[in-house]
Amino acid sequence: MKTAADHLCKHCGTHFDPLEPADEFCCGGCSFVHQLIHDSGFDQYYNLKGAKVTAPVKSVAFQKRDYTWLTESAHSAELAASNGAASLDLAVQGISCVGCVWLLERVFLRTPGALRASVRAHPGRIRLEWNPGHCDLAAFADSVRQFGYLLGPVGAENAVTNEFSGRTGLCGAFAMNAMAFSLPRYLGMEHDFALAGIFTMAAGVCATLAVLTGGSYFIGRAIRGLRCHVLHIDLPIAAGIVAAYLGSIAGWLLNSDSLLYFDFVAVFTFLMLAGRRLQSAAVDRNRGRLLGEALDPNSIRDPEGKPLPLASITPGTRFLSPPGQVIPVASRLIEDDGTVSLESINGEAEPRHITPGGRIAAGSLNIGRTPLILEALETWDASLFRRLRESREEEARHPLLNRILSAYIAIVIVLAITGFASWWILSGDPARALQVMISVLVVSCPCALGVAIPLADDLAAARMERRGVFVRRSVFWPRLLRVRKILFDKTGTLTLENPVLENPDTLASLKPDARRALLTLTFDSLHPVSRSITESLGNSGRLDPIPNAEVNEIPGMGVWFTDAHGARWSLGRPDWLAPAPPNSRTDAVFACDGIPLAALRFRDAVRPDAVSQAAFLQKSGFSLFLLSGDRPEKVRSLAAELDIPQQNSHASLTPTEKEQIVRSIDRGDTLYIGDGMNDSLAFSAASCTGTPVVDKGLLEAKADFYFLGRSLKFLTTLLDTARLRAKAVHRVAAFAVTYNIAAAGLCLAGLMNPLLAAILMPLSGVFTLAVVAAHFATPIRR
Known part of the structure; x- marks a missing residue:
């Protein structure tokens, strides 16, 4: 018999607590997409996906998007087409496996006029090619949205990732060639051999190219750190590269084999770059999974539909806010009534009905079905929304690491100078003394740490990905170990982002035509009640809205439409167009021609396992x-339900007040978990941050990690993984200290040479990699 912990969503693979034992899906969106995949003949997707965890679909599949930007981009691409085929690159949110790649390509090829699609899972890109004038890209975008994928314009590629990839590949080639040209010398090639000088020069050229291509990265970062009075691990790496390279140049000029470390320089540079590339790979991959701020108002338009740059907005400027758009500045409603959500500002999920002349706060979301005509009351520079969006993140500083590195570098330099002076005085041979000094600097490079720590970061990130948690910053792990205070936002974080329908059996009892009419009323709405109903309807499988139905909205009251047979279907407040049942709590009534068909009740629902997780964390x-x-x-x-002390619970907070509270209690030991724009400033004040993946998509780009699904069980695994990573790193550090002491002893005794250094360096790296891998072989605790 399955327990709650054993339940995996049949579509996305996330853990969930079922309401009924027979439940197979974590949300209505996953149920809808699963049926859609089956009906479309795309069942191969699940064979390709395997056990990979993907994002729960939730209401993404049911919310229509404005693809005006895509139509304009496609038109520009067609005008620029020169070989008969137009092409366009787009960003994709939701790609997580080879199954996603396969599915996106198949859906596009079924679109009339499509030629080919090329998908790159990382960093989430798709290139479309089509016959100009014969392909509707907006229709394709809407099709893949129903499968749970969102398309967006391509932003700037990750320059750091591209830089690492190019540098690492080149340095790998230089390292192989340097070793090939150095090998004859290690095998006993005589100095008077005709090609001996050419081989040495070729190895030197490869080492020089490796230093210029890869070593410059570490040298530049070390110099910038010193200018800012900050020490980091790149400093000893840079020192080792420079010392080995300059010593090798000296050995080449002096014809001294004991100083030739050209192959070491190239291989060491390659290994350090490969380690750094590995360290950034997981976080870059997780950063690219989401489009970021899905409701970013970068294309505001005036009432005539002309683009209006944000910087040009001043008091009195009139502009349009289409459905689903964030209102960028404090404004006044000019015409007609409207419905907005202030959830991202003050945490209140209830929609607000606004009448003409009413004031709307910056950051409000238009959740109505019609555009709003607004008049700005402030400039974009003065907008709170701008400040929340553009809060800058500071690079992490580790005072303890700085002190350790300072001591480490001082010891290495003292040993190197002592060895040089001692050997010169005792032997009278400056070349031998120089060889001892260079060998100390070379073997003291943190090679083991340089490759083992990135592997630990990658394995820790992969471990959490299997639980639906995606880490965006490697510096998050050591900071998480210091966390002793965990701060939660309420709405959308401890509670689900949408209210839960208390009586879903009411929908199940409706006739098929009534269920389809209800879906038509709620399908593309951002109203939280509508989203909840749509998900509940999706739990019973695929259901399509009535095509070409004109849904009308009376802000603050409800929605209605008239079908082809003249029947008037409505969903709204009790006693609006239909009476509510007497003596019962009713939040919304679904009716046909004024006759009630369903009286619906909703409640805020705490995330599954929130109570048990809160108890466990406090006990810990x-x-x-x-x-x-x-x-x-x-x-x-909610605080009473979670047994959070009342003195630790705060209500009616503004974003600035949240930030102030976080700063007042943070001692480098806070983890803040929130989901809305009103948490943005608090994110900047907390030591560690996390956010659930929600439809609004406001904080994923700022958080240290984001998580899928509706459960908070991942927190236990996250903390365990941080401790496991720390244990592995401590073991590697202990080995590195032991290795460096022994290697430095060999150097000072005059026993170290380039061949021995070339052997010891990779062996130490392999051993530390094995130590890290062994630690992470432990299975995840469920």
Whole structure:
């Protein structure tokens, strides 16, 4: 018999707690997409996907998007087409496996006029090629949206990732050639051999190219760090590269084999770059999974539809806010009523009905079905929304690491100078003394740490990916170990982002035509009640809305439409177009021609396992805090349910007040988990940050990690993984210290030579990699 912990969503693979034992999907969106894949004949997707965890679909599949930008981009691409085929690169959110690549390509090829699609899973890109004038890219984007993928314009490629890839590949080639040209010398090639000088020069050229291509990265970072009075691991790496290279040049000029470390220089540079590339690979991959701020108002338009740059907005400027758009500045509604959500500002999920002349706060979301005509009350520079979006992140500083590196570098330099002076005085041979000094600097490079720590970061990230958690910054792991205070936002973090339908059996009892009419009323709405209903309808399988139905909205009251037979279907407040059942709590009534068909009740739902996780964390010694912009009575009730002390729970907070509270309690030991724009400033103040993946997509680009699914069980595994990584790193560090002491002893005794250094360096790296891999062989605790 399955327990709750054994339940995996049949579509996305995330863990979930079923409401009924027979439940197979974590949300209505996954159920809908699973049926859609089957109906479309794409079942091969699941064979290719395997056990890979993907993002729960939730309401993404049901919310229509504005693809005006895509139509314009496609038109520009067609005008620029020169060989008969137009092409366009797009960003894709939702790619996580080879199955996603296969599915996207198959869906595009079924689009009329499509020629070919090329998908790159990392960093989430798709190149489309089509016959100009015969392919509707907006229709394709809407099709893949129903499968759970979102298309967006391509942003700047990750320059760091591209830089590492190019440098590492070149340095690998230089290292192989340097070793090939050095090998004859190690095998006993005589100095008077005709090609001896050419081989040495060729190895030197390869080493020089490796230093210029890869070594310059570490040398540049070390110099910039010294200018800022900051020490990091790149400094001893750079020192080792420079010392070995300059010593090799001296050995070549002096014709001294004992100083020739050309192959060491090239191989060491390659290994350090490969380690750094590995360290950045996982976080870059996770950064590229999401489009970022899906509701970013970068294309505001005036009432005539002309583009309006954000910087040009001043008090009195009039502009349009289409459905689903974030309102960038504080504004006044000019015409007609409207419905907006302030959830991302104050944490309150209830929609607000705004009448003409009403003020709308910056960062509000238009969740109505019609565009709003607004008049700006402030400039873009003065907008709180701009400040929340553009909060800068500071690079992490580790004072303890700085002190350790300072001591390490001082010891190495003292040993090198001592060895040089001692051998010169005792032997009277400056070349031999120079060889001892260079060998100390070379073998003291943190080669083992340089490759083992990146592997530990990558294995830790991969371990969490299997639980639906994606780490975006490698510096997150050591900071997480210091966390003793965990702060939660309320709405969308401890509670689910949408209210939960309390009586879903009411929908199950509706006739098929009534269920389809209800879906038509809610399908493309951002209203939280509509999203909840749409997901509930999706739980019973694929259901399509009535085509070409004109849905009308009365802001603050509800929505309605008239079908082809003249029947009027409505969903709205009790006693609006249909009476509510007497003596019962009803939040919304679904009716046909004024006759009630379903009285619906909703409630805020705490995330599965939130209560048990809160109890476990507090038992483990963590202090929990609840920071919310919601009403005091709701915050007190949730704090009591989670057994969070009332003095640690705060309600009715503005974004600035949240930031102030975090700063007042942070001692480098806070983890803040939130999901909305009102958490942005608090994110900047906390030591570690995390966010659930929600439809709004506001904080994923700022968080240290983001997580899929609806459960908080991952927190235990996340903390365990941080401790496991630390244990592996400590073991590697202990070995590195022992190795460096022994190697430095060999150097000072005059026993180290280029061949021995070339052997010891890779062996030490292999051993440390094995130590790290052995630690992470432990299975994940469920």
